[in-house]
Amino acid sequence: MALVAELGISILLIIGGVFALVGAVGLARLPDFYTRLHGPTKATTVGVGSIALASFLYFYGTNTSYDLLELLIMIFLFLTAPISANFLAKAAMHLKVKTTDNTRGQPWDQ
Amino acid sequence: MIAIALNITIALIALAVVLNVYRLVRGPDAPDRVLALDTLYINAIALILLLDIQLGTRLYLEAALLIAVMGFIGTVTLAKYLKRGSVIE
Numbered sequence: 249m250a251l252v253a254e255l256g257i258s259i260l261l262i263i264g265g266v267f268a269l270v271g272a273v274g275l276a277r278l279p280d281f282y283t284r285l286h287g288p289t290k291a292t293t294v295g296v297g298s299i300a301l302a303s304f305l306y307f308y309g310t311n312t313s314y315d316l317l318e319l320l321i322m323i324f325l326f327l328t329a330p331i332s333a334n335f336l337a338k339a340a341m342h343l344k345v346k347t348t349d350n351t352r353g354q355p356w357d358q
Numbered sequence: 359m360i361a362i363a364l365n366i367t368i369a370l371i372a373l374a375v376v377l378n379v380y381r382l383v384r385g386p387d388a389p390d391r392v393l394a395l396d397t398l399y400i401n402a403i404a405l406i407l408l409l410d411i412q413l414g415t416r417l418y419l420e421a422a423l424l425i426a427v428m429g430f431i432g433t434v435t436l437a438k439y440l441k442r443g444s445v446i447e
Contacts, residue, residue: 254359254360255359257360257363258359258360258362258363259363261360261363261364261366261367261408262363262366262367264367264404265366265367265368265369265370265371266370268370268371268374268400268401268404269370269371269373269374269377271374271397272373272374272375272377272378272397272401273377275377275378275381275393275394275397276377276378276380276381281387281389281390281393284381284390284393285393288393288396288397288400292374292397292400292401293400295404296400296401296403296404296407299367299404299407299408300403300407302411303407303408303410303411306360306411307416310414312414312416313416317416317419317420317423318407318419320423321403321407321419321422321423321426324423324426324427324430325400325403325426328426328430329400331430331434332396332430332433332434332437335433335434335437335438335441336389336392336393336396336433336437338437338441339389339392339437339438339440339441340387340389342440342441343387343388343389343440343441345387345389346387
Protein backbone atom coordinates (compact mmCIF):
# COMPACT_ATOMS: atom_id res chain seq x y z
CA MET A 249 0.00 0.00 0.00
CA ALA A 250 1.15 3.54 -0.69
CA LEU A 251 2.62 5.58 2.15
CA VAL A 252 -0.11 8.22 1.85
CA ALA A 253 -2.82 5.59 2.21
CA GLU A 254 -1.15 4.07 5.27
CA LEU A 255 -0.80 7.54 6.82
CA GLY A 256 -4.47 8.35 6.16
CA ILE A 257 -5.68 5.05 7.59
CA SER A 258 -3.48 5.46 10.70
CA ILE A 259 -4.75 9.01 11.28
CA LEU A 260 -8.37 7.84 10.90
CA LEU A 261 -7.77 5.03 13.40
CA ILE A 262 -6.19 7.34 15.99
CA ILE A 263 -8.97 9.93 15.55
CA GLY A 264 -11.55 7.20 16.07
CA GLY A 265 -9.89 5.94 19.25
CA VAL A 266 -9.50 9.45 20.68
CA PHE A 267 -13.14 10.33 19.96
CA ALA A 268 -14.40 7.10 21.56
CA LEU A 269 -12.25 7.80 24.64
CA VAL A 270 -13.51 11.41 24.85
CA GLY A 271 -17.10 10.16 24.71
CA ALA A 272 -16.41 7.65 27.48
CA VAL A 273 -14.70 10.29 29.65
CA GLY A 274 -17.76 12.52 29.18
CA LEU A 275 -20.01 9.62 30.18
CA ALA A 276 -17.94 8.94 33.29
CA ARG A 277 -17.30 12.48 34.53
CA LEU A 278 -20.15 14.85 33.60
CA PRO A 279 -22.47 15.81 36.50
CA ASP A 280 -25.99 14.65 35.56
CA PHE A 281 -27.78 12.42 33.08
CA TYR A 282 -28.82 15.15 30.62
CA THR A 283 -25.23 16.33 30.18
CA ARG A 284 -23.91 12.75 30.14
CA LEU A 285 -26.15 12.03 27.15
CA HIS A 286 -23.95 14.29 24.98
CA GLY A 287 -20.70 12.36 25.25
CA PRO A 288 -21.56 8.90 23.88
CA THR A 289 -24.21 9.93 21.37
CA LYS A 290 -21.97 12.41 19.56
CA ALA A 291 -18.31 11.66 20.19
CA THR A 292 -18.50 7.87 20.27
CA THR A 293 -20.60 7.71 17.11
CA VAL A 294 -18.08 9.82 15.21
CA GLY A 295 -15.25 7.70 16.63
CA VAL A 296 -16.73 4.41 15.47
CA GLY A 297 -17.64 5.96 12.12
CA SER A 298 -14.01 6.98 11.67
CA ILE A 299 -12.78 3.47 12.57
CA ALA A 300 -15.29 1.93 10.12
CA LEU A 301 -14.04 4.24 7.36
CA ALA A 302 -10.44 3.28 8.17
CA SER A 303 -11.36 -0.43 7.97
CA PHE A 304 -13.11 0.11 4.62
CA LEU A 305 -10.09 1.96 3.19
CA TYR A 306 -7.70 -0.70 4.54
CA PHE A 307 -9.48 -3.63 2.91
CA TYR A 308 -10.01 -1.60 -0.28
CA GLY A 309 -6.30 -0.70 -0.35
CA THR A 310 -5.06 -4.27 0.22
CA ASN A 311 -7.36 -5.56 -2.55
CA THR A 312 -8.97 -8.02 -0.13
CA SER A 313 -12.56 -7.05 -0.70
CA TYR A 314 -14.70 -4.42 -2.36
CA ASP A 315 -18.03 -4.69 -0.55
CA LEU A 316 -19.57 -1.87 1.45
CA LEU A 317 -20.34 -3.55 4.79
CA GLU A 318 -18.40 -1.01 6.88
CA LEU A 319 -20.18 1.90 5.22
CA LEU A 320 -23.47 0.13 6.00
CA ILE A 321 -22.49 -0.13 9.69
CA MET A 322 -21.45 3.54 9.67
CA ILE A 323 -24.68 4.78 8.10
CA PHE A 324 -26.74 2.62 10.44
CA LEU A 325 -24.94 4.02 13.52
CA PHE A 326 -25.33 7.60 12.29
CA LEU A 327 -29.07 7.00 11.75
CA THR A 328 -29.78 5.25 15.05
CA ALA A 329 -27.66 7.25 17.55
CA PRO A 330 -29.92 10.36 17.63
CA ILE A 331 -33.05 8.19 17.81
CA SER A 332 -31.85 6.22 20.84
CA ALA A 333 -30.63 9.46 22.50
CA ASN A 334 -34.07 10.99 22.01
CA PHE A 335 -35.77 7.90 23.48
CA LEU A 336 -33.43 7.91 26.50
CA ALA A 337 -33.95 11.64 27.13
CA LYS A 338 -37.73 11.16 27.02
CA ALA A 339 -37.49 8.21 29.44
CA ALA A 340 -35.31 10.26 31.82
CA MET A 341 -37.75 13.19 31.67
CA HIS A 342 -40.62 10.83 32.42
CA LEU A 343 -38.74 9.42 35.44
CA LYS A 344 -37.78 12.97 36.54
CA VAL A 345 -34.08 12.09 36.82
CA LYS A 346 -32.26 14.62 39.01
CA THR A 347 -30.51 17.56 37.27
CA THR A 348 -27.50 19.53 38.49
CA ASP A 349 -28.15 22.57 40.66
CA ASN A 350 -27.09 24.92 37.84
CA THR A 351 -29.97 23.88 35.57
CA ARG A 352 -32.47 26.69 35.00
CA GLY A 353 -36.01 25.30 35.21
CA GLN A 354 -36.77 21.61 34.95
CA PRO A 355 -36.79 19.71 31.65
CA TRP A 356 -40.19 18.14 32.34
CA ASP A 357 -41.88 21.52 32.98
CA GLN A 358 -41.78 22.55 29.34
CA MET B 359 2.67 2.21 10.57
CA ILE B 360 -0.86 0.81 10.57
CA ALA B 361 0.16 -1.86 13.10
CA ILE B 362 1.33 0.78 15.61
CA ALA B 363 -1.80 2.92 15.11
CA LEU B 364 -3.92 -0.20 15.47
CA ASN B 365 -2.37 -1.08 18.83
CA ILE B 366 -2.79 2.50 20.12
CA THR B 367 -6.44 2.54 19.00
CA ILE B 368 -7.18 -0.80 20.66
CA ALA B 369 -5.69 0.54 23.91
CA LEU B 370 -7.81 3.73 23.70
CA ILE B 371 -11.02 1.77 23.06
CA ALA B 372 -10.21 -0.62 25.92
CA LEU B 373 -9.80 2.37 28.24
CA ALA B 374 -13.14 3.73 26.99
CA VAL B 375 -14.77 0.36 27.76
CA VAL B 376 -13.39 0.51 31.32
CA LEU B 377 -14.90 4.00 31.80
CA ASN B 378 -18.24 2.79 30.41
CA VAL B 379 -18.28 -0.16 32.82
CA TYR B 380 -17.58 2.30 35.64
CA ARG B 381 -20.69 4.28 34.69
CA LEU B 382 -22.69 1.05 34.27
CA VAL B 383 -21.82 -0.10 37.80
CA ARG B 384 -22.04 3.33 39.44
CA GLY B 385 -25.45 4.34 38.07
CA PRO B 386 -27.03 6.20 39.80
CA ASP B 387 -30.30 6.03 37.78
CA ALA B 388 -31.67 3.48 35.34
CA PRO B 389 -31.28 5.73 32.22
CA ASP B 390 -27.57 6.12 33.08
CA ARG B 391 -27.11 2.36 32.97
CA VAL B 392 -29.02 2.06 29.69
CA LEU B 393 -26.84 4.81 28.22
CA ALA B 394 -23.70 2.97 29.42
CA LEU B 395 -24.92 -0.24 27.76
CA ASP B 396 -25.63 1.70 24.55
CA THR B 397 -22.08 3.06 24.54
CA LEU B 398 -20.68 -0.40 25.33
CA TYR B 399 -22.23 -1.99 22.26
CA ILE B 400 -20.93 0.82 20.06
CA ASN B 401 -17.43 0.22 21.48
CA ALA B 402 -17.86 -3.53 20.87
CA ILE B 403 -18.48 -2.75 17.18
CA ALA B 404 -15.27 -0.70 17.13
CA LEU B 405 -13.29 -3.54 18.73
CA ILE B 406 -14.63 -6.06 16.20
CA LEU B 407 -13.67 -3.76 13.30
CA LEU B 408 -10.16 -3.39 14.78
CA LEU B 409 -9.89 -7.18 15.24
CA ASP B 410 -10.77 -7.61 11.56
CA ILE B 411 -7.95 -5.26 10.51
CA GLN B 412 -5.55 -6.98 12.94
CA LEU B 413 -6.26 -10.47 11.57
CA GLY B 414 -6.58 -9.32 7.95
CA THR B 415 -9.94 -11.05 7.53
CA ARG B 416 -13.49 -9.85 6.98
CA LEU B 417 -15.08 -12.79 8.77
CA TYR B 418 -16.47 -10.90 11.75
CA LEU B 419 -18.06 -7.90 10.02
CA GLU B 420 -21.47 -9.59 9.91
CA ALA B 421 -21.23 -9.93 13.69
CA ALA B 422 -20.56 -6.19 13.94
CA LEU B 423 -23.61 -5.44 11.79
CA LEU B 424 -25.78 -7.75 13.90
CA ILE B 425 -24.56 -6.09 17.11
CA ALA B 426 -25.41 -2.68 15.62
CA VAL B 427 -28.99 -3.73 14.76
CA MET B 428 -29.70 -5.70 17.95
CA GLY B 429 -28.09 -3.08 20.19
CA PHE B 430 -30.31 -0.35 18.76
CA ILE B 431 -33.40 -2.50 19.27
CA GLY B 432 -32.29 -3.26 22.85
CA THR B 433 -31.74 0.41 23.71
CA VAL B 434 -35.10 1.47 22.27
CA THR B 435 -36.85 -1.39 24.10
CA LEU B 436 -35.26 -0.53 27.45
CA ALA B 437 -36.05 3.18 27.03
CA LYS B 438 -39.66 2.34 26.18
CA TYR B 439 -39.87 0.04 29.19
CA LEU B 440 -38.58 2.80 31.46
CA LYS B 441 -41.03 5.31 30.01
CA ARG B 442 -44.22 3.26 29.72
CA GLY B 443 -43.73 0.36 32.16
CA SER B 444 -44.24 -2.25 29.46
CA VAL B 445 -42.62 -3.01 26.12
CA ILE B 446 -45.64 -3.97 24.01
CA GLU B 447 -48.98 -2.44 24.90
